[in-house]
Amino acid sequence: MNELGEIIRAEIRARGPLTFAGYMELALYHPTLGYYAGGSEGREPLGWSGDYFTSGDVSPLWGWAIARQLRQMWEVLGRPEPFVVVEPGGGRGLLARDVWRYALNENHAWASALRYVALDEAQEGSPLRAARQARIAGELAHLEAPVGAVRWASSWVEAAPEPFTGCVVSNELFDALPTHVVEARGGALLEVYVGVDPQSGALVEEVGAPSSDAVAGYLDEYRAPWREYGEGWRAEICLAAAQELGEMASRLARGFLLTIDYGATARRLYTRDRRHGTLAVYARHRFLDRPLEEPGSRDLTAHVNFSALARAGSAVGLRVAGYTTQAAFLTGLGAREEIAARGARLYPAADTERHTDRGQADLLRRRSFEGAASVLFEPRGLGGFRVLAQQRGVPDTRRGLLGFAGA
Secondary structure: OOHHHHHHHHHHHHHOOEEHHHHHHHHHHOOOOOHHHOHHHOOOOEOOOOOEOOHHHHOHHHHHHHHHHHHHHHHHOOOOOOEEEEEEOOOOOHHHHHHHHHHHHHOHHHHHHEEEEEEOOOOOOOHHHHHHHHHHHHHHHHOOOOOOOEEEEOOHHHHOOOOEEEEEEEEOOHHHOOOEEEEEEOOEEEEEEEEEOOOOOOEEEEEEOOOOHHHHHHHHHOOOOHHHOOOOOEEEEOHHHHHHHHHHHHHEEEEEEEEEEOEEOHHHHOOOOOOEOOOEEEEOOEEEOOOOOOOOOOEEEOOEEHHHHHHHHHHOOOEEEEEEEHHHHHHHOOHHHHHHHHHHHHOOHHHHOOOOHHHHHHHHHHHHHHHHHHHHHOOOOHHHOEEEEEEEOOOOOOOOOHHHOOO
């Protein structure tokens, strides 16, 4: 058992079994040993050398498309200055870098108004945060971005001490929030807890009554017919999602929330065929099935209930401005055309010197470039991610957001 595992076992022995959400909170967000703090090793958990990759790792064209949407939001809002972009979970700075690249190359007026805040779970002064800040600082300097182009924060209070005008953009944030796990047994809904085996000392599952009325009534609230799904059917219930969205909305005076993640509406998420729920464990780009092993060294994640995000937003005065897949969103923003144009610009000999060695090399490079970018559109992969836009205080206009034009 690793150090964080010992801490969790001590917590359980002192206070009793943890809900899975309580366990996940410690495993992912313990301030020094949690997964998103770099675990006990302080290593970067994300990217090709980590445990999983994101859309920003696949191609900078993803960031180009997000930047184009953010610029249009700025225009729809009447070109406010400043226009603040807060990215919770944006610690590596991939999107910040690509947004600034777009702003500096495509629209200097927007670049002048742009303020970018990366809200990072890694503690200030930690090796992981320091490595991230140094890397993105170097890349922004290469782009000749203004000094302080990205401001780092460790909390919402620090990120947005006053309500702002702009956009909160998150990518694969809500899927990593602590979630409760429930199971149907004997016609009743029970909750899965994490306890300690008295003989081996290993962390084990236990089941009991739901920890709260909110958990007990959640599936019924979304009209999921779980009683018909049979013995042993499981699902995840993320109460933290509505709380996090409410926190975001409380910081937004006027503008948008843009959420990109894997998941579905409640009707499509809580179905008979998802007998084991959607809880997943990732380590070194491998899918594992033992979430209680080696806490802090593995990613834990579950699909997002987008109905809950829409409902939580409505409760605090947000309106849905669009909902679609990532493939459709990127298509609406012209990403396919940009991929083709950029490929032609980067590797022109593929068209002009096809019969030469140089032309053949450019052809291979172009196809490789386009092939990598096409991963963003795969319907069973990144292209199937959902994109939700919510808005507050946006002028009444017939001009919809570009990314949702075909939704």
